[in-house]
Amino acid sequence: MADIGLDTKIALVTGATRGVGLAVARKLCAAGARVVLNYAHSADDARRAVEELAPLKGEAVALRADVTRPEELARLLGQVRERYGRLDVFVHNAASWHPAPAVGADPAGVRADLSAALDPLLHGAPAIADLMDDGTGCRPGGRIVAVSSSGAHSVIPHYVGPGVAKAALESLVRYLAVELAGRGIAVNAVSTAKIDKGPGTPQPEVAAVLAARTPAGRLTSPADVADTVALLCTAEAGWIHGQVIRADGGLGLRGQGGG
Numbered sequence: 001m002a003d004i005g006l007d008t009k010i011a012l013v014t015g016a017t018r019g020v021g022l023a024v025a026r027k028l029c030a031a032g033a034r035v036v037l038n039y040a041h042s043a044d045d046a047r048r049a050v051e052e053l054a055p056l057k058g059e060a061v062a063l064r065a066d067v068t069r070p071e072e073l074a075r076l077l078g079q080v081r082e083r084y085g086r087l088d089v090f091v092h093n094a095a096s097w098h099p100a101p102a103v104g105a106d107p108a109g110v111r112a113d114l115s116a117a118l119d120p121l122l123h124g125a126p127a128i129a130d131l132m133d134d135g136t137g138c139r140p141g142g143r144i145v146a147v148s149s150s151g152a153h154s155v156i157p158h159y160v161g162p163g164v165a166k167a168a169l170e171s172l173v174r175y176l177a178v179e180l181a182g183r184g185i186a187v188n189a190v191s192t193a194k195i196d197k198g199p200g201t202p203q204p205e206v207a208a209v210l211a212a213r214t215p216a217g218r219l220t221s222p223a224d225v226a227d228t229v230a231l232l233c234t235a236e237a238g239w240i241h242g243q244v245i246r247a248d249g250g251l252g253l254r255g256q257g258g259g
Contacts, residue, residue, distance in 0.1 A: 007032035011089035017045040021093040023222030029058040067120040087131035099158040113161035117169040141184035148191040177242030193248035216249030
């Protein structure tokens, strides 16, 4: 693959052992980064992910932590500091989804979705920034990239929890971007449309309709999202701050983009 300047960069990707998170980890690892694959539950998924990434140019290790729990997030970031001494890229991909309509939604489920979207950055931002900025001004700028969803702006059936959560996440990205820009850290988000999960894609009839509506001719793949995340991690993207980049093949230009 083309050299995008990520050799020896230290990257931490949350929710990194499946789907979009794994695709992002694969992209960064293929570009030469040392990637920490964070996961909260399945050790088997983590083992398979590390094995899959082993032949790539970079390095992959898996560390378990529920990043919505402040004490576990602090432990994870401490492990990164002990192992590498710094952090160059933090990709926030962890999420939860409690399907529900807006009328009659379980408030506890909505709060859980909000927690998954916001807490890793709300609790982690000070430590993440310290890992990215050594105070000398000599270290190249850090990158924080959050994975969002078209549900932050479009109404998707039974998506109120993650929709509200992603909208709040995009707002948080803007606030963090302003406060961290002076430390050489760029904070941005990548928004996705409905993801093509292959034969297991939920609601295949809806997926087919959305694929047909997409100007680029198909659904968004995990690799599409990973490519966009990687672009935001390059040195050339250093002047992009607080933006939400849509990686949806143009579907958002036609209204509802799916989840």
